[in-house]
Amino acid sequence: MKLALKPFTEKDIPQFYEWMKSESEEMLTFIDGVTFGRPITIEGITNYHNNAISKKWLSFKFLVDGEIIGHIELIRLDLVAQTSAIGYVYIRRDRRGVGFGKKMLELLLLHAKIKIGLKYLDLLVGENNNPAQHFYKKCGFGYSGKTLEKGGTNMLVMYIKFKY
Ligand SMILES: CC(C)(COP(=O)(O)OP(=O)(O)OC[C@H]1O[C@@H](n2cnc3c(N)ncnc32)[C@H](O)[C@@H]1OP(=O)(O)O)[C@@H](O)C(=O)NCCC(=O)NCCS
Secondary structure (H helix, E strand, O other): OOEEEEEOOHHHHHHHHHHHHOOOHHHHHHHHOOOOOOOOOHHHHHHHHHHHHHOOOEEEEEEEOOEEEEEEEEEEEEOOOOEEEEEEEEEOHHHOOOOHHHHHHHHHHHHHHHHOOOOEEEEEEEOOOHHHHHHHHHOOOEEEEEEEEEOOEEEEEEEEEOOO
16 A cells, blocks of 8 residues: 655645535534635635645645545644644545554655654644543653633643654
């Protein structure tokens, strides 16, 4: 099986939009913290994407044997402090629960550590998004103890530090 992360580009937006449209409001908020705007539109996702590009954030699609099944991104890159955060993390519904999310995140962590030389990554996860919290723990993330509110939802900060 061939697994790959490739740059997410504007032409990937319509497919991503279809996936977002199929999610419940609660799940959508867990995924984007309302940064795509509501209701979900192609324009809202495009604006988010253009803003990410202008800030030099790194957005990836995840492919399994050439088929796009997920998306993940590195945001708020700080090459001086060698830190970043993980933005939206998403595996297509019909491909969840069989290890692809973990593989996608592992590829991203490898890229962050080996290619960019980062030391620390964190992310926000919905306080009530227990499946995702469990998932991040399985992938080596721990709780920082910090919380913040985004889009009306309480979010927990989880983090990972790389050992060199
Ligand atoms: C979270 C998400 C990316 C996980 O991807 P996935 O492909 O389903 O996860 P995997 O199959 O790779 O599972 C990896 C580990 O996480 C655990 N896990 C995954 N989904 C889980 C769930 N719903 N409940 C409990 N544990 C779960 C698995 O048990 C597995 O552990 P194991 O290696 O010991 O078996 C995916 O479910 C998703 O896209 N969810 C919707 C969007 C979302 O919540 N994103 C996160 C926002 S912060």
